[in-house]
Amino acid sequence: MPPRLYSYLLPLVLFTGALSAESPELPLKVAIASALEHNIGLRIAAYEPANARDSVEIEDAQFDPSFFANTSIARGQSALSSSSETDSRAASIGVDQRLATGATVTLDSDLSRSSSNSTGLNPDYGADVGLSIRQPLLKDAGATVNLAPLARAKVNAERSLYELRSDVLDLVLATEIAYWNLAYARADRALIASSLALAENLREENVERERLGLVTPLEVLQAEAEVLNQQESVIQADNVIADAEDTLRRVMGLSDFLETITDDVIVSALPEQMEPLRPIDVVVKDTVLNDIDAKVQERLIEVQRINHMLAQEDTRPDLDLTGGLSYLGREETGSRAYRGVSDADGYAWSLGLEVSVPWGFREARARARQAERSVEQATWQLYDIKQEKALAARNAWRSASTGLKRIEVTRAAMILNEEAFEQERARYGSGLVAYRSVLEAQRDYDRAKSNYLGSLIETLRASVRLSRVDGTLLQRNGLDWDAVEPYTQLNSPTVELDASLLNNTP
Structure with missing residues (x-):
């Protein structure tokens, strides 16, 4: 295992061993490593390049030599009164x-033996060694056309690798988005919990004020209703967290959803500072130059x-030009017959042309x-893909740029609403x-906090999608293709599939 890959996987090993103990914080880097190592979709996709490489070998094997051999025996007796009996045997071998160039070359040797009760050479052995060739002169002639299927298989193998790389980038994108979605869900739940605590505090104040005769029962009812509203929001937020955890577990590929899952997935907090954007023209240029989907289309x-x-x-x-040359030998034994072949006692050669012309070539x-x-x-x-990706880069860049501006505005609005709430509470x-x-x-303050939190996650999503479009997604997560390549190899699953999963039985 490459040292770089080992250092990348080490946190994953520590995480999987300690997750059930205290549910430590899951780093994004480890989540991505787990997805690359265990995601079922990526495992399935890895079969395509393996099959494509075998297709190259299949096409290359068309130029492997083929050996053949056969043997036969026959006996007969004539129906005449002076019947004669014959016994013949034959064997051949060749390659x-x-x-x-499209030519087919055959080198073969035949040995036959015949015997009868008639006069003549008995037994009669015949041997020959010959070389024949068939060379196309028009259709299927030349190395270009005959090596074309092999070249096509190689291009398809390259295309499948780029498709797998596209799947890898999509998986990294999905993992990071799922990771930050969970971080957002937990942050939103914490925000609602703080609003609930504040609502409970105001309710207690109103209860005390009602006891002192400073407020009417209406204010108490309003405070209690607000507490219930916040409790409902907490329930919904818990459900969103559970869904986000399952989504992240799914892409990471570490969980068996047929089993009971009790562990929480704790992720890092949403970052409040985003990386500055590169100029839009640079982003669009890099997108067009580095787009993997375009490379797939080029293949x-x-x-x-x-x-x-x-x-x-x-x-x-x-x-087709056909030709052949054979040397013959005939004697009373097989060895002497082959000796006659080597002495060129007899020979036979042939040369010919064969032509076949379909009427009109309509189908072809x-x-x-x-x-x-x-x-x-x-x-x-291909042109449309490049146009689409350039447009996607522009849209993603504008979304990220707008998000950065929105973060500043919503942060300022949150601060102002907090001050307004504190002043209104003091006046009350x-x-x-x-x-x-x-x-x-x-409620205005809660809405401002929610808007600020929403601006963070939406900007973060836009930045991640932008890095997928412009080809910087791996670099963003401290990866390169040398580190990712081992994950894309077709290996046996580390955990065997449960038969009940395939049979749809509990």
Whole structure:
């Protein structure tokens, strides 16, 4: 295991060993490492590059030699009164080799034995060693067309790797978003809890004021209603936290949802300071240059070009040059027959041309036109992808930029609403205003705090999505492709699947 990967996984090991003990804070870096290591979706996606690499080997194996051998025996007797009996046996062995030029070369040797009760050479052994070749001259001629399927398989293998990298980035994005969503849910719950504590404090004050005759029962009822409203908000916030925890557990891949889960997932607090944005033109340029989806499409265009070339090849007639040379030997024993072969006692050679021309090439030409249009279509799709990603970069940059400004505004509004609430509470304590004014000021303050918290999470989400678009997501989380690559290898799962999960049985 690379040292960098080991140092990255070490916190994960410590986390998984200690999570159930005291539920320590889960660092974002460890959550991402867990997702890369255990996420089921990424495991499934890792099969595609493995299959694509095997496809390359399959195409390359088309040029492996093929060995063959056969043997036979036959006996016969004529139906005439002076019947003759024959006994013949034959065996052959050879090898076929396909060449990159499209030629097929065959080297073979035959040995036959025949015997009969008639006169003549008995037994009669015949042997031959021959070399034959079939070379296309038009269709399927040359290394370019014959190596095209292998080249296509290699391009598809590259494309599958880029698709897997895109899946990795999507997973890192989903993990970080889920992590900060949980942080936001916990922060929102803490905010509501503080509002509940404040509402309870005001209710106690109103109860005491009612006892002293300073307020009417209406103010007490309003205070009690506000406490109940805040308690309802706490219940809803707890449910949001539980959902956010399950979402994070799902992407991290460490939890079996068929089992009872009691541990809490504690994450870091939302950061209140965001990194400054790079200029928008730089972000758009990096997005277009580093976009993985565009690289996937570029490989698809190359595959379509190869398909077009192969389709064009099918519009040519078959014209094959055939040739062969065999040396023969015939004697009373097999060894002497092969000796005759080596002495070139007999030989046979052949040379010929074979032609096959489909009428009109209608099907082949139609497929060639389809392949040409597929190349054009894929090229337009690449242009559209680049346009879409540039637009996505601009939108994400504006969202993040707007969020940064909104953080400052909502922070100032929160401070002002806090001051307004404290002043209104003091005036209520002096009997200058009704409790309704305090209640409205408290709600305004709660709304201001919620707006500030919302601006933090929305800006953080926008920043994370922007880093996914412009290709800086790994760098943002202290990663690079060298560190991530081991996670994308197809390995056996560390935990075997439960059969009941596959059978839908408890």
